[in-house]
Amino acid sequence: MPKTPKLFQRRRALLIAVGLAAAVPFAASAQGNEDIVIGGSIPMTGVFAFAGVGINAGIADYVKIVNDAGGIKGRKLRYVPEDTGYKVDVSVAAFKKITSQNKVNLYYGDSTGFSKTINPELDRNGQILMAGASFATELNDSAKYPNQFLVGPDYTEQIGILLRHIAKEKPGAKVAFVYSDSEFGRDPIEASEAAAKKLGLTVPVKLMTPPGSVDVSTEVIKLRRAAPDYTIFHGYILAPIPEFIQQGKQMGMTSKWMGTFWTMDSSTVMKMGEGADGFMGVMPYRYYYDTSAKAPMLDKIRALRPEYQSTAYTQGFLTAMLFTEAAKRTLDAGKPLDGKNLKASLNTIKDFDTGGIIGTPITIKGNSIPVGRVYKADMKAQKMAPASDWISLN
């Protein structure tokens, strides 16, 4: 039969394919060497990809800078990222994959959900110090999350910085909160209302909208009725902030508009259009183009990448810098690089110079770095300009 050899070939190919598939579980057990490994669940696709690509580049660049300078005490840094699509289950899979193939010391997580989900594993494993994209207030608890930290102020602290600025600029002002109906959005609202009252400010209205909603006309009417001096948006990236500002201005509102970290990237604010001129917000880091003071690390970034880099890039870059500092201090003390030692070393950071990325020396006592500055949008120059000095809640 002329077809038989072909059939044999097909069956043989099928058998080989099955054999290869069966061998895959065994292949995934190669161990890492003496490199210091930074694993990363990075959202390079999905709704958070705009930040993930920047975060990835920031971490990779800092790792390159350290390795080009000889590493940490002769040990090289190795960065192992995986795309997660900003999904918790995929992110956990990435964590399992990276940690089973490498001896991971440091890890970047992509979301609050992931940080909370993986925490029991971090506690059990005891070998990894983690930071990430989340600034959730809940994570700022070193008893509950002993192996994690936030690379900046938590969301309540971010609004706290804005409230401090407001209390100084206009004592007794009326401040409205507009937030998304999500874990991210609701996070700081209750605590921030109490903080506002403590500072002598009043909160005439709190409005919750679906995340990313567009039709906000009824909410704008409620907001106008409350006539706040300041309106703080939280839990959004961009929409519906431009709609609020545009419709509010059309109705004659004189409120100043403000945002928190994930809204405050320069390119995001500039998308709000001319109407958002003067939009303010809290930023824990200097913008890429901020040359108002000496910042050697920003100079390095600008030399490495001549085009604008997002604040997500800076966040990734600073995370890698703090990871490296914790590892360096642990090795200097002659201790093994495990989660507990790395965190303890991180908490020895006192008046640390970030090379101008944060414009004031930082001290990390617990799980966050409660420092930030208010920046203001200058639409004509298409830049964010400082509107306050660095404000520390320490």
Add this chain to the structure above:
Amino acid sequence: MRIGTLKQSYIADAALFDSRTQKAWLAIGAALLVLFPFMASDYWLYLACLVAINVASATGLNILTGYTGLVSLGQAAFMGLGAYTVAIMQTRLGTPFLLNIVAGGVVAMLGGLVVGLPSLRVKGLYLAIATIAASFIAHFLFANLKLTGGTSGLSLPPAQFFGLPLDTSFRLYWVIVPVMVLMVLGAANLFRTRVGRAFIAIRDRDISAEVLGIPLLRYKLLSFGLSSFYAGVAGGLWAYFFRVVTPESFPLLMSIFFLAAIIVGGMGTILGGIFGAVFMTMVPELLKLVVDLLPGGVEMTVFLSPVRTVVFGLLIVGFLVFEPHGLAEVWRRIRRFFHLWPFRN
């Protein structure tokens, strides 16, 4: 060479596994499932557990959509009901985990019965929208009740089995996979019974089924209840697996994931639910492995991540266009090829 199966009694004809070859393959499959945790890395064990949870939930949806012909986009909400029940019982009452999982299934089943009520009046897209409404209500409750921990959700300690904490994928595997196998076998058996046959009759033509004496409301509700029970148990397993349950853990997209799984796998076949869940869970991961094999390092990962998503999407579209009966039909064809070889191929 196998050329047929001789059946000499009605019992033999109605048997779940009807040939020696089939039994032998099942024994090999069971042995592989037992051996797998001793051979696989933590990553593959994690994926195996995730696949098992998804298989359980997809099988439940297949009972409702594939066998009874009722469309639902509320599977994730029912999983959420199960997961929250487990989390609340574990954190507040400290009851044994198997009891919690069954309770999760029962609570989800009750939710399913309520959501199933409109199924006598509306069908198709209308019913799909009604089930979407149910998932919005569930999300609202999860996010606003004090009992559910609001938007922060609930964290739960690991399940305990005779004092042994089930806190690793290896240990959880021995709970999740046997429960999944039991549920799949239960579903396979269901369609050898009067109830299962009634479901199929309703799917094929509900008016004729009623004329034949099948009470539509009772059986449609039963189907919703069973499907939701499966989702609830899967949600309970999910809660123990991830140990954090938040309102955002069970989005509408997850319901679409399960619907896509049974369509890609093959609606109305037990194998379809299994293949579909495996496909939808594993293909993105396998595509990642392929991307990792390509040279270029981190920069290539950034470039190829969106390509991977597009390829996954195209694979789904490809299946729908070229194999509308799903992967189960592909499997049947492969089996037929080996049965008939070398006479016909």
